[in-house]
Amino acid sequence: DGGITQSPKYLFRKEGQNVTLSCEQNLNHDAMYWYRQDPGQGLRLIYYSQIVNDFQKGDIAEGYSVSREKKESFPLTVTSAQKNPTAFYLCASHRGANTGELFFGEGSRLTVL
């Protein structure tokens, strides 16, 4: 079955460490997204990518980095520069060019100790 896989589901890290969250899709979607959600809040866009080897900053990109070397993969690195990294991170994708719905992964919950 096609879908989006995020890993790990739960992650604990010490302050000052970089962590990388994985996002893989087998939907052949062009566009991919990373969102952050804090408790009781809405989703905020971190980065998004329309095509391979290209990505754009969202509203809260500071302290994060991404890469898009393959169509199916869009990993997010939470760097030590991110002041409040503890959050729920959601990856999503869609076909692009204003077509169709956005598909979401199940999310990764990062806790920085």
Added chain:
Amino acid sequence: DAKTTQPNSMESNEEEPVHLPCNHSTISGTDYIHWYRQLPSQGPEYVIHGLTSNVNNRMASLAIAEDRKSSTLILHRATLRDAAVYYCIPLEYNTDKLIFGTGTRLQVFP
């Protein structure tokens, strides 16, 4: 970026219709209007989307104003499972940028 305005919260009784409004007065002519909902402790799920015409699917109906400055998501018969936060989002045509606003928290009472 197109901005959206939604009420913070709404309430409904089970089996009653619910009309969830969204104002998107800065939307451009080629931006689709998407609606998603997020149930507690889950990721968002797609509800419906449209451009100019009203749209129907098994989950809901979407009524888009003629000037496209607003839209209304219609749940024809609310159930307890429909209690969620509903987000109205314009999808920017050229950039594929999708910005979630604060959404409307829908409570459904038995």
